Amino acid sequence: MLSRKNTPTIYDVARSAGVSISTVSRVLNNPERVNESTRLHVLATIDELGFIPKAEARARALRSSGRVGVITPFFTAPSFVQRLRGVASVLTESNYELVIFTVDTLERLQHYLDTIPLTHNLDGLILISVRVDEKTAERIIQHKLETVLIEYPLNMFSSVEIDDEEGGKMAARFLKGKGYSNFAFVGETNFPKYGINPISSRLKGFQQVLSESNVEFSDDHIWETPYHVDATRFVALERLKTAKLPIAIFSATDLQAIGVIKAVKQLGLRIPDDVAILGFDDLDIADYMELSTVRQPLDESGRVAAELLFSRMLDSTRPIQHIRLPLSLIERGTT
Amino acid sequence: MLSRKNTPTIYDVARSAGVSISTVSRVLNNPERVNESTRLHVLATIDELGFIPKAEARARALRSSGRVGVITPFFTAPSFVQRLRGVASVLTESNYELVIFTVDTLERLQHYLDTIPLTHNLDGLILISVRVDEKTAERIIQHKLETVLIEYPLNMFSSVEIDDEEGGKMAARFLKGKGYSNFAFVGETNFPKYGINPISSRLKGFQQVLSESNVEFSDDHIWETPYHVDATRFVALERLKTAKLPIAIFSATDLQAIGVIKAVKQLGLRIPDDVAILGFDDLDIADYMELSTVRQPLDESGRVAAELLFSRMLDSTRPIQHIRLPLSLIERGTT
DNA sequence: TGCTATACTGAAAGTGCTTTCATAAAAGTA
DNA sequence: TACTTTTATGAAAGCACTTTCAGTATAGCA
Incomplete structure (x- = not known):
């Protein structure tokens, strides 16, 4: 996934302003160390080219709290959509960003599970109807990534399930x-x-x-x-x-x-x-x-999972909970 | 074993695991390219040292965040879900992360549109059935955020629509x-x-x-x-x-x-x-x-939008396209 | 006018990561 | 058994910046 974007870099600014990259960098980071006139000139060039010191913004965004991930076999079933709907409703309320990882193979699942605790900078994770082995679970815990499971209970995480x-x-x-x-x-x-x-x-x-x-x-x-x-x-x-x-x-x-x-x-x-x-x-x-x-309360399961997650994200000393949602029989026309 | 700073880097992991940094990087990003046993060993070392790759360095080397955002009124209609399904299917293939922003009010939409180009650092954005005013559109373009619209054509962006x-x-x-x-x-x-x-x-x-x-x-x-x-x-x-x-x-x-x-x-x-x-x-x-x-081809609309987006993300000189998908009449039992 | 202190600035060396390229080892194939 | 293909790995070259260091021009002062 390489993108050859031609957004301007500090080099472009430097060339265009006729100064070195060091100077450009200083204009941004230590403006008092650069001559007022060059400073203004560089600043003008920066505006002209529309240069944004990307790395910083990037890092901030990637590090920012407020991201919750959901791993789900999304396509296979409408039931996942309804669960997701529940999750999303809670997240939207609290201004969290929802990142979705769809799983279609065992390898992809394992890859996500391996890397998400590390590279994806999430504050919380919800796994919908997905199987996690003990070892992976331990890794997640070790990396202090709060996690809630739906439909696959494991005693080290909070979970939402039915009987x-x-x-x-x-x-x-x-x-x-x-x-x-x-x-x-x-x-x-x-x-x-x-x-x-x-x-x-x-x-x-x-x-x-x-x-x-x-x-x-x-x-x-x-x-x-x-x-x-x-x-x-x-x-x-x-x-x-x-x-x-x-x-x-x-x-x-x-x-x-x-x-x-x-x-x-x-x-x-x-x-x-x-x-x-x-x-x-x-x-x-x-x-x-x-x-x-x-x-089975599908929307509800997502909502409960998200709430469970939040409660632990806010206070990780809160106990792990295994919530079993009730089933009911709805009689309509086919029986 | 001794790195002067407290947070371990990829170099520390490599040294400690007795492999090169390339291999460590691969374990995280292209696990299928490294031998299963070394993979596990490196993963173990990563956990042991508590290594977390720095988002900034990663983004810099990648020159992309690997994230695509979708703004959608998700709940209101199953049709959005089907569109989303199309989007997700091509994103998953190309290993992009899918970030979903659900819109339920005009304020929230505007808020997203205002902040996303700045803080959320995405490589691309897809707007499903959502209205964008000219000024906002210009801001997005200025921030060089590739964007594709579904169901709301605007000549400055590529779009997918029907008649x-x-x-x-x-x-x-x-x-x-x-x-x-x-x-x-x-x-x-x-x-x-x-x-x-x-x-x-x-x-x-x-x-x-x-x-x-x-x-x-x-x-x-x-x-x-x-x-x-x-x-x-x-x-x-x-x-x-x-x-x-x-x-x-x-x-x-x-x-x-x-x-x-x-x-x-x-x-x-x-x-x-x-x-x-x-x-x-x-x-x-x-x-x-x-x-x-x-x-109307709902799944297809999502797929096409994502493909349009990718083509521009890879090469921003590619022309903007307005694709009109065909309608067809499906006769079943109710007519 | 000569000499030093100071203000600017650029070259170059990091920074922590990804990816390309080359190579060694392993696995197939004849 | 020799020969080709595949797989696994490391060295090294980026990426987009920041920072250090050293050099040059200028101002200050005798």
Whole structure:
């Protein structure tokens, strides 16, 4: 990333004013040591060329407090956007600068984690749904960079999380309560290495409640689909063709639930009579689409994380906190 | 081991780790170019000595801060998120840091615009859907901060835009072509002062085509609603009760179109038989909800803006460009 | 008028970092 | 086994300044 900017340097000023760079430097730093007339002349040249002693401004800006970084797998999911929205709302209020580092590979994550505590001059860091190993965590602490984790608790940092397993249980209880006896789970169990996997926990809770009440739920009832609307629709299309109806589907994310909805409509089946669908997240979209879902407070998670971070940035003796946000069941049109 | 000053430099680290300063530098900046074992060893030494690279020296050697700023009204609309996504995707590729400034008031915008060229030392700036006055623009140019505008063209900067009026025309032609003779427009015409108002242009184009073909379209056919799903639903609910059916509704944004859809469903009317709905934007959600819409390339706009910015950052003699992205009509289920 | 103290100024040596270039070592390939 | 390619590293040349040191011109004073 080299930029050949032609903003004037001290050399340009010196040449143009017919003096040496030392003199120019002195005009700026020790004006009393340079002759009044040359001083004025140099000053005039400086203005003329629009010279700004960059390094200084730069250093000041880079060192200035008031920067908070967020590392997040930004693109993959709307849920990250909603979390980010929460973070941003708090930062904007307090005039902090928000620096975003998006992670798309494990290498990039590790690189950020390696260098951010050193080179990026941040006052605080928030990690959204990203995995940190113990060693890296220790480095961050050693460098005194306040950090808060979202969705990946680690006892050395404050964190904001939810109980994914309980979420799965809530889903199962709710769907069972509705009288269904035939279930399926939609989700992606193999996750990118840099991310974390709350999906399995949701599945686990779901399965547990079902097995406790002796409902049949074999691996065959788990519809493995990538985190993508159309891909999920595709899988759902196949599975629904042979599925016993009515069926209640718990999708580990709202986005995938949408894929299921599309498949159901495509097959001309009725929602919720033939197929009931319950999502997880409560994205904005869930409301728009009338999707019933297990709600986790996404915006709130970002807000809480930012507040947690600030409280420690202001007073690092404040205790580390692990905040578990509540889940709730939002019933809309699909169940 | 003994450096007279207390803060360790890259030289101290190099000596202590038994490598050259080049290697230390590489560990921080191009880790993939150094052997994994030496990398870890150097990293350990860095931590041990508590080395923090001096921002000033770094910036000087780099002649760039490696930071690009984006000013955006982030929260208000999902469309900003999609644009941002485009920007972020090219920044991440080129290892630039993304600094986000979210604007919620006119004062805050002006504050950012005043201070960013000075204190925040960025290599480039992208303004999304934000209004800049001539004077501010000149200041930015004077400070040699490369800038690209999205959705608010100004001839002194490169820009990425669409033809909103043409979009309105496309909508009208399409809907007319479908055989409708009764129309309504949904949108928000009074916009926040810091933002810009593409909505009126869309309306203008829409109106023009209709009037050319002598379709009745008075102000009464303009449903003024805030940029919000539920608020729009509310207004649509009232209006639809007395509307003559079938009716074709052009909504200036997808988000508001969703509000209309909800209202229509709530009233038990049929889509598109009783009420046809055409949105504008083509958000991800539009696809999920089968919403027909005038598509503007949102992600693409961000990507193009970032590329425009880079090309000027690398070579500021490159000409300023005003890129107009194409619109297209995506027909889905609501028309 | 000659001599010294003083005021200016430029050359050059840092400053702490990045990056290019060259080279040695390691890994493939024939 | 010889030969080419790749990978890992260090030496050295910047980068945009600041500061020290030394030299020159000027003013002050006898």
